[in-house]
């Protein structure tokens with residue numbers, strides 16, 4: 001029998017939350033209330049997706065977790081492990097666009113965060129080689145971004161985030177512009193990296209299918225202002241693949257999450273209509 005995703009309780013993880021948002025809101029200077037209030041706990045080592053329609057504030061939430069923007073009210077706490085060495089950063093960020101420097105080779109693009117942190121050149125070379133191997137780009141280390149496919153550019157962008165050895169990896173719709181086959185492959189590779197490196201991952205997407213395939217937990221958001229409409233624990237093994245993607249369990253969980261997303265959107269629509 002196909003299983004349903006379970007509505008999830010607060011997720012503190014094995015050793016307390018890696019990320020905690022308490023009554024967080026964000027109003028931009030333009031007066032746009034983009035987000036909240038939101039309460040969210042993400043346990044250490046978890047893979048959580050934020051799923052919502054375009055403009056619901058997913059990127060805003062991610063940027064605030066990364067410390068790239070401040071909340072207008074509320075509190076965000078990000079707990080990371082251990083003191084860091086030079087060129088190491090607790091949070092890695094992968095943007096929607098690969099944002100590579102077109103004039104620099106892939107090796108130099110990936111090395112950038114280490115160069116900015118004045119890491120010794122021998123260590124830079126070692127760490128860049130290591131991370132390029134992880135994302136299967138060793139052969140293209142000396143290529144320029146224009147010589148790479150969209151998927152490969154995204155791998156390079158992922159490598160640039162991983163080279164700082166983050167505990168927490170934040171990804172903002174990284175695969176949205178890729179064809180389906182490339183996206184599936186990158187989904188699997190991202191899951192393998194997550195398992196191997198034991199990071200906490202927060203993944204922003206507007207794809208129900210992608211969120212259910214990847215995550216241990218899917219947080220469904222309402223349209224702007226983004227609030228949490230529902231949260232589901234995904235019932236699946238941590239190691240996923242074609243078998244899971246084609247399973248009745250996967251289809252059933254996608255249906256349920258999809259329904260929650262539709263009803264969150266309809267709820268917001270009828271509230272707006274009632275106000276008009």
Ligand SMILES: Nc1ncnc2c1ncn2[C@@H]1O[C@H](COP(=O)(O)OP(=O)(O)OP(=O)(O)O)[C@@H](O)[C@H]1O
Nearest residue numbers: 028030032034053054055056057058059060061224
């Ligand atoms: N710097 C800004 N100044 C003013 N308004 C902003 C700013 N950044 C985002 N917004 C607005 O805040 C709302 C949420 O934007 P955000 O980019 O966080 O949504 P999103 O869910 O990530 O959207 P998408 O899926 O399209 O990337 C939108 O209405 C957007 O126009």
